[in-house]
Amino acid sequence: xxxxxxxxxxxxxxxxxxxxxxxxxxxxxxxxxxxxxxxxxxxxxxxxxxxxxxxxxxxxxxxxxxxxxxxxxxxxxxxxxxxxxxxxxxxxxxxxxxxxxxxxxxxxxxxxxxxxxxxxxxxxxxxxxxxxxxxxxxxxxxxxxxxxxxxxxxxxxxxxxxxxxxxxxxxxxxxxxxxxxxxxxxxxxxxxxxxxxxxxxxxxxxxxxxxxxxxxxxxxxxxxxxxxxxxxxxxxxxxxxxxxxxxxxxxxxxxxxxxxxxxxxxxxxxxxxxxxxxxxxxxxxxxxxx
Ligand SMILES: [Fe+2]
Numbered sequence: 001x002x003x004x005x006x007x008x009x010x011x012x013x014x015x016x017x018x019x020x021x022x023x024x025x026x027x028x029x030x031x032x033x034x035x036x037x038x039x040x041x042x043x044x045x046x047x048x049x050x051x052x053x054x055x056x057x058x059x060x061x062x063x064x065x066x067x068x069x070x071x072x073x074x075x076x077x078x079x080x081x082x083x084x085x086x087x088x089x090x091x092x093x094x095x096x097x098x099x100x101x102x103x104x105x106x107x108x109x110x111x112x113x114x115x116x117x118x119x120x121x122x123x124x125x126x127x128x129x130x131x132x133x134x135x136x137x138x139x140x141x142x143x144x145x146x147x148x149x150x151x152x153x154x155x156x157x158x159x160x161x162x163x164x165x166x167x168x169x170x171x172x173x174x175x176x177x178x179x180x181x182x183x184x185x186x187x188x189x190x191x192x193x194x195x196x197x198x199x200x201x202x203x204x205x206x207x208x209x210x211x212x213x214x215x216x217x218x219x220x221x222x223x224x225x226x227x228x229x230x231x232x233x234x235x236x237x238x239x240x241x242x243x244x245x246x247x248x249x250x251x252x253x254x255x256x257x258x259x260x261x262x263x264x265x266x267x268x269x270x271x272x273x274x275x276x277x278x279x280x281x282x283x284x285x286x287x288x289x290x
Pocket of ligand 1: 109110111261
């Protein structure tokens with residue numbers, strides 16, 4: 001291996017530097033223009049993503065096709081189900097909160113936990129930012145599991161969460177009203193509460209906001225709700241996460257299925273627009289009992 005660690009904790013890979021943002025999560029990647037990333041940089045970026053969960057790349061000047069090419073470094077981008085700007089590749093979605101419109105998604109959550117194969121890799125790229133605010137927080141569900149008491153680890157081993165889609169601000173834009181209603185009525189998807197993935201033995205605490213993670217399969221409603229509330233509170237401890245402040249040309253890619261994120265809705269009445277990319281999940285991403 002050519003990578004080495006400097007005194008301040010930064011990993012110097014062959015193609016870039018990766019400096020930890022907090023001990024638990026995140027790396028700021030410097031010394032790389034992603035438009036010139038070849039196979040070696042691709043392998044190092046994917047390794048850094050698995051290690052640190054969130055990669056932040058500042059000052060990347062990308063066209064929409066450049067951004068689509070960046071997404072392909074991490075797998076197969078899906079056609080976006082959000083709005084796509086005219087003339088842009090179908091994989092480049094836009095999360096656009098217009099001036100005077102309130103952002104109403106302001107809670108810790110994982111995208112797509114109600115799917116059999118929850119999305120592993122998501123990305124955002126800043127386009128229009130408010131004068132201040134609109135930060136995004138991330139928390140590491142592996143670190144959250146490690147931070148549980150041994151008694152709690154024993155208590156939740158072998159349990160399963162029921163995950164189901166609930167319509168939110170973006171849902172109607174993505175699916176249309178009828179399809180969103182059908183998804184909300186679909187049977188819940190059952191995932192282990194303590195999960196791991198093929199090729200990675202590290203367990204993570206697979207919880208989500210209560211509108212998506214509705215119940216514990218093996219517990220009565222009240223007991224399941226109380227346990228989920230306790231775990232959802234636990235994952236929000238600042239020791240497991242970090243807060244990202246966006247700047248122009250900030251590019252982020254993260255492991256959605258082993259983290260939660262929180263988009264801060266503090267910038268009304270200003271406008272905010274991010275491009276978004278979703279990488280197709282594969283069988284290797286299936287949550288397995290940890
Ligand atoms: Fe989200």
